[in-house]
Amino acid sequence: xxxxxxxxxxxxxxxxxxxxxxxxxxxxxxxxxxxxxxxxxxxxxxxxxxxxxxxxxxxxxxxxxxxxxxxxxxxxxxxxxxxxxxxxxxxxxxxxxxxxxxxxxxxxxxxxxxxxxxxxxxxxxxxxxxxxxxxxxxxxxxxxxxxxxxxxxxxxxxxxxxxxxxxxxxxxxxxxxxxxxxxxxxxxxxxxxxxxxxxxxxxxxxxxxxxxxxxxx
Amino acid sequence: xxxxxxxxxxxxxxxxxxxxxxxxxxxxxxxxxxxxxxxxxxxxxxxxxxxxxxxxxxxxxxxxxxxxxxxxxxxxxxxxxxxxxxxxxxxxxxxxxxxxxxxxxxxxxxxxxxxxxxxxxxxxxxxxxxxxxxxxxxxxxxxxxxxxxxxxxxxxxxxxxxxxxxxxxxxxxxxxxxxxxxxxxxxxxxxxxxxxxxxxxxxxxxxxxxxxxxxxx
Amino acid sequence: xxxxxxxxxxxxxxxxxxxxxxxxxxxxxxxxxxxxxxxxxxxxxxxxxxxxxxxxxxxxxxxxxxxxxxxxxxxxxxxxxxxxxxxxxxxxxxxxxxxxxxxxxxxxxxxxxxxxxxxxxxxxxxxxxxxxxxxxxxxxxxxxxxxxxxxxxxxxxxxxxxxxxxxxxxxxxxxxxxxxxxxxxxxxxxxxxxxxxxxxxxxxxxxxxxxxxxxxx
Amino acid sequence: xxxxxxxxxxxxxxxxxxxxxxxxxxxxxxxxxxxxxxxxxxxxxxxxxxxxxxxxxxxxxxxxxxxxxxxxxxxxxxxxxxxxxxxxxxxxxxxxxxxxxxxxxxxxxxxxxxxxxxxxxxxxxxxxxxxxxxxxxxxxxxxxxxxxxxxxxxxxxxxxxxxxxxxxxxxxxxxxxxxxxxxxxxxxxxxxxxxxxxxxxxxxxxxxxxxxxxxxx
DNA sequence: CATGAATGAGAATTCATTCAT
DNA sequence: TATGAATGAATTCTCATTCAT
Numbered sequence: 001x002x003x004x005x006x007x008x009x010x011x012x013x014x015x016x017x018x019x020x021x022x023x024x025x026x027x028x029x030x031x032x033x034x035x036x037x038x039x040x041x042x043x044x045x046x047x048x049x050x051x052x053x054x055x056x057x058x059x060x061x062x063x064x065x066x067x068x069x070x071x072x073x074x075x076x077x078x079x080x081x082x083x084x085x086x087x088x089x090x091x092x093x094x095x096x097x098x099x100x101x102x103x104x105x106x107x108x109x110x111x112x113x114x115x116x117x118x119x120x121x122x123x124x125x126x127x128x129x130x131x132x133x134x135x136x137x138x139x140x141x142x143x144x145x146x147x148x149x150x151x152x153x154x155x156x157x158x159x160x161x162x163x164x165x166x167x168x169x170x171x172x173x174x175x176x177x178x179x180x181x182x183x184x185x186x187x188x189x190x191x192x193x194x195x196x197x198x199x200x201x202x203x204x205x206x207x208x209x210x211x212x213x214x215x216x217x
Numbered sequence: 218x219x220x221x222x223x224x225x226x227x228x229x230x231x232x233x234x235x236x237x238x239x240x241x242x243x244x245x246x247x248x249x250x251x252x253x254x255x256x257x258x259x260x261x262x263x264x265x266x267x268x269x270x271x272x273x274x275x276x277x278x279x280x281x282x283x284x285x286x287x288x289x290x291x292x293x294x295x296x297x298x299x300x301x302x303x304x305x306x307x308x309x310x311x312x313x314x315x316x317x318x319x320x321x322x323x324x325x326x327x328x329x330x331x332x333x334x335x336x337x338x339x340x341x342x343x344x345x346x347x348x349x350x351x352x353x354x355x356x357x358x359x360x361x362x363x364x365x366x367x368x369x370x371x372x373x374x375x376x377x378x379x380x381x382x383x384x385x386x387x388x389x390x391x392x393x394x395x396x397x398x399x400x401x402x403x404x405x406x407x408x409x410x411x412x413x414x415x416x417x418x419x420x421x422x423x424x425x426x427x428x429x430x431x432x433x434x
Numbered sequence: 435x436x437x438x439x440x441x442x443x444x445x446x447x448x449x450x451x452x453x454x455x456x457x458x459x460x461x462x463x464x465x466x467x468x469x470x471x472x473x474x475x476x477x478x479x480x481x482x483x484x485x486x487x488x489x490x491x492x493x494x495x496x497x498x499x500x501x502x503x504x505x506x507x508x509x510x511x512x513x514x515x516x517x518x519x520x521x522x523x524x525x526x527x528x529x530x531x532x533x534x535x536x537x538x539x540x541x542x543x544x545x546x547x548x549x550x551x552x553x554x555x556x557x558x559x560x561x562x563x564x565x566x567x568x569x570x571x572x573x574x575x576x577x578x579x580x581x582x583x584x585x586x587x588x589x590x591x592x593x594x595x596x597x598x599x600x601x602x603x604x605x606x607x608x609x610x611x612x613x614x615x616x617x618x619x620x621x622x623x624x625x626x627x628x629x630x631x632x633x634x635x636x637x638x639x640x641x642x643x644x645x646x647x648x649x650x651x
Numbered sequence: 652x653x654x655x656x657x658x659x660x661x662x663x664x665x666x667x668x669x670x671x672x673x674x675x676x677x678x679x680x681x682x683x684x685x686x687x688x689x690x691x692x693x694x695x696x697x698x699x700x701x702x703x704x705x706x707x708x709x710x711x712x713x714x715x716x717x718x719x720x721x722x723x724x725x726x727x728x729x730x731x732x733x734x735x736x737x738x739x740x741x742x743x744x745x746x747x748x749x750x751x752x753x754x755x756x757x758x759x760x761x762x763x764x765x766x767x768x769x770x771x772x773x774x775x776x777x778x779x780x781x782x783x784x785x786x787x788x789x790x791x792x793x794x795x796x797x798x799x800x801x802x803x804x805x806x807x808x809x810x811x812x813x814x815x816x817x818x819x820x821x822x823x824x825x826x827x828x829x830x831x832x833x834x835x836x837x838x839x840x841x842x843x844x845x846x847x848x849x850x851x852x853x854x855x856x857x858x859x860x861x862x863x864x865x866x867x868x
Numbered sequence: 869c870a871t872g873a874a875t876g877a878g879a880a881t882t883c884a885t886t887c888a889t
Numbered sequence: 890t891a892t893g894a895a896t897g898a899a900t901t902c903t904c905a906t907t908c909a910t
Contacts (some may be wrong), residue, residue: 036341038255041904052871053906063905123403124253124341133404141400165422171397172426179392186340187354189347205382209389213430233889233893259880269895270881280880470775472689476884486892487885497884557837558687558775567838575834599856606860609830614822620774621788623781639816643823647864668872692900703874704902714901 021059023049028070033117037067037125071122071132078115079139089151095160096211103177103203106144110178111199116185123186145170162216169214177206238276240266245287250334254284254342288339288349295332296356305364312377313428320394320420323361327395328416333402340403362387379433386431394423455493457483462504467551471501471559505556505566512549513573522581529594530645537611537637540578544612545633550619557620579604596650603648611640672710674700679721684768688718688776722773722783729766730790739798746811747862754828754854757795761829762850767836774837796821813867820865828857 027049031040042063046053060066089098109115122129122136148170155161163169181194181202194202244266248257259280263270277283309315326332339346339353365387372378380386398411398419411419461483465474476497480487494500526532543549556563556570582604589595597603615628615636628636678700682691693714697704711717743749760766773780773787799821806812814820832845832853845853 034344036255036344038253039345042906043904052869054870054872057906058869120340120343123337126337126404126406127252128256130406130408133406137401137404141404168422169426172393172423175392175396175400176389179396180388183358183392184354187343187350187358189343189350191347205385206389209386209430213426237894258878260878269897271883271896272894274881275893469778470689472687473779475882477882488887488891488893491885492890554774554777557771560771560838560840561686562690564840564842567840571835571838575838602856605831606827606857609826609834610823613826613830617792617826618788621777621784621792623777623784625781639819640823643864647860671873693902694900705875705904706873708902709872 017059020049020051020055024051024056024059024066025070025073028066029074032067032070033074033114033121036121037063037128067125068129068132071118071129072135074114074118075122075132075136075139078112078118079143088147095155095215096207099173099207099211100204103173103207104200107177107181107199107203108196110140111181111185111194113190113193116190120186141174145174148173159216161214163214169210172213173206173210176210177203234276237266237268237272241268241273241276241283242287242290244268245283246291249284249287250291250331250338253338254280254345284342285346285349288335288346289352291331291335292339292349292353292356295329295335296360305368312372312432313424316390316424316428317421320390320424321417324394324398324416324420325413327357328398328402328411330407330410333399333407337403358391362391365390376433378431380431386427389430390423390427393427394420451493454483454485454489458485458490458493458500459504459507462500463508466501466504467508467548467555470555471497471562501559502563502566505552505563506569508548508552509556509566509570509573512546512552513577522585529589529649530641533607533641533645534638537607537641538634541611541615541633541637542630544574545615545619545628547624547627550616550624554620575608579608582607593650595648597648603644606647607640607644610644611637668710671700671702671706675702675707675710675717676721676724678702679717680725683718683721684725684765684772687772688714688779693717718776719780719783722769722780723786725765725769726773726783726787726790729763729769730794739802746806746866747858750824750858750862751855754824754858755851758828758832758850758854759847761791762832762836762845764841764844767833767841771837792825796825799824810867812865814865820861823864824857824861827861828854 024045028040028045031044031048034040035044042053042056045066046056049056056066060069089102092098119136119140122132126133145167149167152161152163152166152169152173156163156166161169181199185193241262245257245262248262248265251257252261259270259273262283263273266273273283277286336353336357339349343350362384366384369378369380369383369386369390373380373383378386398416401411458479462474462479465479465482468474469478476487476490479500480490483490490500494503553570553574556566560567579601583601586595586597586600586603586607590597590600595603615633619627675696679691679696682696682699685691686695693704693707696717697707700707707717711720770787770791773783777784796818800818803812803814803817803820803824807814807817812820832850836844
């Protein structure tokens with residue numbers, strides 16, 4: 001390979017090796033999310049990434065570690081952006097409106113096809129990879145409920161909500177908003193996925209029920 | 218074979234063949250629930266059932282059908298008893314008490330280890346066996362929510378509850394009661410399973426939130 | 435089984451055992467002719483004969499002997515009737531007419547679907563069962579050519595034919611009549627089988643060519 | 652790999668991969684011709700080719716396609732050379748001599764052991780692989796008869812032959828020459844193969860009978 | 869360093885044959 | 890005697906991982 005060619009290929013800081021690693025990660029993510037751990041072969045991944053199997057093994061010691069790393073990375077990648085920006089209530093003074101906006105955004109994020117697949121994968125492989133379930137929980141529902149708890153404590157201190165147990169209320173909020181479509185998606189698949197409008201209605205209905213139960217009277 | 222020998226070997230009407238079939242089903246259920254579809258080999262099942270592989274194949278055409286039949290049967294077996302008895306509110310006049318009793322019973326049933334495994338299995342294999350997800354949903358959450366909807370309509374007509382949408386309320390009730398421990402179980406496994414007392418507390422808290430939101434004022 | 439039932443079942447000299455044997459033979463013949471030696475399983479044969487595998491093994495020591503016996507019997511069964519009646523020239527004084535009648539009958543017999551299957555089977559299994567090829571040849575082409583040779587010697591002695599080598603002439607006659615449709619059937623299968631009218635034309639054309647070559651001038 | 656090493660290992664343009672592929676093809680041809688489709692295992696082929704089973708499967712998707720490709724290639728390989736050179740009458744003016752030379756060459760080619768095996772294989776597997784029978788017919792007897800037909804039309808136009816139906820005459824010629832030894836070989840095997848001298852005699856006798864029937868008088 | 873090949877095992881499925889009831 | 894079950898191996902095909910070039 002000429003120097004010119006190399007610099008063409010290794011555009012923007014990413015070396016050959018790093019690029020291949022990224023290709024492999026993307027291929028593995030797709031394959032694992034679609035077919036599960038046992039349903040995915042290293043050959044498949046190599047073919048999908050357009051690299052040789054040897055290259056896969058040079059970057060990832062074995063299938064288990066490849067899987068772990070891919071799932072971990074995918075959980076992070078999906079969980080991170082939501083947290084920092086989204087997990088904050090835009091405090092407009094209209095509590096119901098603010099909670100709705102939060103709920104809708106959150107529900108849409110959780111119902112992303114890729115995230116649904118990831119959740120199925122993690123649940124299905126919970127026997128083989130228990131630490132992934134823990135990770136997913138912590139970065140997913142756990143983090144959301146943490147954020148909600150903080151929010152709700154603030155709201156309670158302002159007498160907007162009436163809570164004995166803020167964490168419990170946070171969990172109730174979370175699942176009132178998400179449970180219906182999420183459970184349907186887990187079990188009924190994505191052949192007839194909920195439309196965005198339906199999701200919004202579920203979010204709104206969850207918020208309404210939550211406020212009916214927890215709003216300070 | 219003499220009649221005596223037969224009655225010794227074949228307990229209660231069950232022929233040799235039926236007994237073998239049962240053994241295979243039990244072995245397959247255990248294996249599939251523990252290790253998943255791809256993680257279970259026909260050899261394993263045969264060995265677990267103390268049966269030759271041939272016998273397995275004489276009873277079940279292939280692995281897919283064995284799996285389907287086992288999961289279908291297990292779903293039925295687990296779903297049925299709950300429905301008829303449990304899904305009825307013992308109407309004592311004390312609504313909160315009645316709903317608590319119902320919620321506790323329901324939650325314990327759903328949190329049975331075997332049922333949790335089954336749910337994980339069905340979710341994990343949703344890609345390969347979509348019809349099993351549908352079946353599980355219909356016999357599980359779907360059926361519970363159906364029963365709740367009927368109950369709630371009756372309660373609304375008696376002015377005990379105030380509902381715009383009984384089905385939505387039923388789903389909210391269901392998931393207020395179940396979501397927290399169920400999602401933990403799905404993702405965190407059963408290493409530190411919720412104790413019965415904790416389950417009761419989740420059930421009670423769900424009922425309380427539900428009534429705060431939906432009780433006629 | 436009652437004596438009455440037995441006498442019902444064992445109608446006409448054929449005992450239970452003999453009847454089962456016959457059923458097995460028929461099933462085996464069908465299966466072997468259709469799927470070949472290796473392509474046929476003992477299970478298949480037992481199922482087709484509506485007997486248990488054990489019964490098959492009681493009547494036939496093993497698969498090889500079952501195959502040998504079946505093919506031998508089928509060769510005999512098919513070869514015999516033809517010989518005695520058909521292999522004689524109806525001597526009407528019109529040589530061409532007589533040979534045509536003979537040729538047409540012979541060709542139709544050879545082109546019987548079952549006999550074509552048998553020929554394919556014997557050729558295909560020639561490596562595994564060489565004696566069956568010899569048998570088939572002797573009872574089939576060999577016998578026909580023998581009969582023709584005798585006929586032609588008689589005709590030559592009457593100055594109807596002019597032959598140096600009667601056996602060679604007999605073979606030429608045989609294959610002039612049969613080769614075209616027979617080779618097509620062997621290689622092209624029976625999807626578009628020759629119609630009886632076509633067969634007659636091949637037979638007639640073969641006879642015409644034969645007489646043009648061998649008739650005494 | 653250095654260029655030197657490559658030229659050592661990879662004879663004449665043929666890469667590693669191509670060489671392996673050739674080895675597999677040769678092994679498969681031998682095995683299939685000897686033992687038939689079902690009688691040949693992929694393990695056998697791999698062992699015979701001194702290749703791992705994986706390598707076989709990397710070159711040929713499955714057994715069926717391997718078989719098809721091998722048989723197709725073998726038919727081509729055997730049929731081709733004969734056609735171009737041999738299927739032309741050396742026109743010396745002596746018709747009988749020319750036809751004899753043609754017949755002898757043709758018969759020897761058809762009676763090549765490998766071609767006999769191939770014919771048996773194709774006939775035996777006609778049920779499983781009907782397209783191979785069609786292919787064999789088209790490249791074998793069909794092509795020969797085509798060529799003969801063309802030749803005979805030319806001869807008829809020169810008044811050397813007297814034909815109503817050139818194609819029929821071509822088929823008669825073909826089978827007068829070949830049928831006797833070919834049928835014997837198909838059914839009686841090659842334990843006592845016809846000697847070249849015998850083959851020549853069959854060829855000559857076929858030509859003689861053909862000319863007696865079809866030569867212009 | 870990257871590709872094809874090899875390894876060695878294990879999967880699903882089928883088979884011929886024998887045992888036990 | 891006849892049936893279902895068992896045996897033990899073989900077959901096609903795939904896999905994770907490693908070697909050699």
